[in-house]
Amino acid sequence: MSATATGVYYRTYRRESALRHTKAEYFRLALMIVGLLVTPYVLDNYWLSIVNTILIAVIGAVGLNILVGFTGQISLGQGGFLAIGAFSSALLYQRADLPAPLSIACAVVITAVAGALFGLPALRIKGLYLAIATLASQEIIVFVARRWTFLRDGSSPLTVDRLSLGSFEIERQYFEWQWYWILVTCAVLAVLAARNLFRTSLGRSFMAVRDQDIAASAIGVNITRAKVTAFAVSSGFVGLAGALSAHYTETVTWEAFTLDVSILYLAMIIVGGLGTIAGSVYGAAFMVLVPVFIQEFVGALGDSIPVLLSRVPAIEQVVFGLVIILFLLFEPRGLAQIWQRMKDYIRFWPFRY
């Protein structure tokens, strides 16, 4: 329970179940909306492309957090589900000539079904065993993506035509700008959907399964249903992220969905904060920005120490690993908790708590 919950009194049940309780929260919401509206006019194309990458990652991280952070089912299969979303949307758009929104929607459904299927082992096994089972599903999905020639254009990776719908088409010079609006809409909707999911009984049953599944079943939570739907819902989000990334990057290849990707997404939700939606957003932004800043930093140092330039991937990996370890050791509840503590500090100042 965060400290901000004290000192706020509710007169009606409606008020209590509201997402926002204080004026400061409405102010922050307004600030955020303004920020999102202004962003594409302030940033140049390079930074806008990074923001777009973050937005896709946000959708994926929210999806993973629903499964890992809220339902407690450890999954190393994120990369595989991203691949399913990306390939199915690309194929439906490219080969079946479906309109883009429909192909993306189909990809979401397909990934959700696949997620439910791969989630079936979770009914029998859990914890560490489940992590290993999802590792296997990751390897198997990537293997299929690699071997099945149907998923390629001859010998080159599958290319996706520039996104178009009716007369609307993404234009070359406004590429990042137009994509920003598409992605920001999807990301905001995804975050809202996830935030509201955990105000419903289904969402609450996910959390009950996480906290203690045997006890949850004793008080009448249908564990089978909760686990399978958690896998399906989470994979749906992940499928959306995969489909959007396929259309955004315009190529789909299995190399973009390896185990490293699964680990990257897990790192996002760990760094951001397990079991918080806001945390998935912070974590996604953080993990996308870290390598960008490392490249900038090494690029600046590279003039004086040229050896560093050839070692950039290794340096990124060291920092990546250290970030995970240090967060787990010193702030296991992630950036969301740091933000919460900062808010509490200001709120209760000059008192300690």
Next chain:
Amino acid sequence: MSNFLTQTIYGVSDGAILALAALGFVLIYKSTGVINFAQGEFLLIGAYTVYAAFVVFQLPLLLAVVLGVLFAIVLGVLIERLILRPLIGESAISVIMVTIGLAAVLKAVAQLFFGTRAVSQPALLPRTTIELAGATFPLNRILVIVIAAVVLTLFTLFFQRSRHGIAMRAVADDQQAALTLGISVRRIFAMAWALAAVSALIGGVLLGDVTEVSSRLTTFGLLVFPVVILGGLDSVPGTIVGGLVIGLSGQYVSSYWDPGLAQIAPYLLLVAILLVRPYGLFGETRIERV
């Protein structure tokens, strides 16, 4: 038939190395309850330390291996003390992720020093081909099997006979009971990590010698998971059986069926085992209570 024998020798030697890697994994899981995703990186670090001592610093091989073992012990103890001990009692996902982070760091550090390409190392074991019953294969494969068998026997004897080994088994069985009998659980935890690093070092050196010393050793390390799931996460004899099954099936699938399929055959096997018998062939079934 001769081809079959050759494949069997290759499979058994792969399996022997896997068993060494899996032994470290099982040691850590059994005594500390941690799933170590960095086991493949331990193989890598082991192979590179011996390479550094033997090739870069030109030390005699025996001294290089002894130095490597010492380094592995120090590394294992440090990792346990600095990274894993603060996380005792944390959730499974935290512990898994910390070892994944550790894996990323270890692999990247090796890359920082040695680059991504394979380093050339003179053969540690003789590579002369020998013929047996019409089959030809390099001698080093046989020697790998022999060395792994000796090391595994030594480890088994250690657990059966020595004071520390028995203490480790006691901790694995019941931590609180072991504490009341005066066993230092902390020291056992440190020892488990140190021994795991040592067995991985031996496996890594052997693997590096029969294949190549490069960052690809970690891919081999991931195969530890099918091995331990097959044998049971907490069973030492299970690692030997599991290692042999995975090593042999990999070789047979790759030579008689499809080399690409051989890469995921172990994982298909893993899923099948999890569905039929989640606790493995020799694993202990745990009953969970609220």
